[in-house]
Amino acid sequence: MTDNERLGIEWACARLINLYATLNDQARWDEVVALYAPDGLMTRPTAPDAAIVGHADLLAAFTSRPPRTTQHVCANIVVSVESVDTASATSAILLFTAPDQPPLVGTYRDRFVRIDGRWLFSERRGALTFSTAA
Template identity: 45%
Template sequence: MTEDERRAIEQDCERLIKHYVNLNDAQDWPAVAALYAEDARFARPSQPGVFIEGREAILSSFLARPGRAQRHVIANTVVDVEDADHARAFSVIVLYMGDAADDGGLPVQGPKSPLIGTFTDKLVRTRDGWRFAERVGGLDFRP
């Protein structure tokens, strides 16, 4: 693999991670789930040892959550390319959460906000592009 090919994979994978965060904040759950491989595994930062297995189950888990005002900030992303079809990534995440304001204005930030943690990802190239094969979250501080 050339340096240009490696850098292209890194960029594609980092874009996937950033796209995921934007779709998550928009609460576009079908689009979020579509970024996972069919047989992917996902563990939320609040439950890093509890895996949800398969794209459909991941979608169902997002659909079952009550809506909330939220904004994720992702940073310090490093992608390590294993080969032309596999990569790993590590990112730091900050999650701001809140409730809708009674007056229809800006949401009110919740008392457990922000949450600070990480995502460790296994990424795979599919016929549809790069997707998450495994996404494991973790928290760095208790709320």
């Protein structure tokens, strides 16, 4: 693999993380789900032990939530290229949900797979960095 190929994979995976946050904030659920491999797995930072697997269950999980305004901010994205078709990443996330509430601070550990030339999440595992319990 050349340096340019590695950089291209890193860029594509970092873009996927940022696109996910943007589409999520716009409640474009079909497009969010399409960022996952068909058997993709997600855990929310607020429920790190509750895996949601597959397009149908992912869509149901997103659409079952009441509508709300959110703003996700992604930072410290570090992508590790494993092969021409697999990669992983870690990132930090801030989730703003209301002007009078502190943001949730968390992390994601992602795994990516290239299917038919397109990078997708195979796993997106979230966790909170700071507990919201009083």
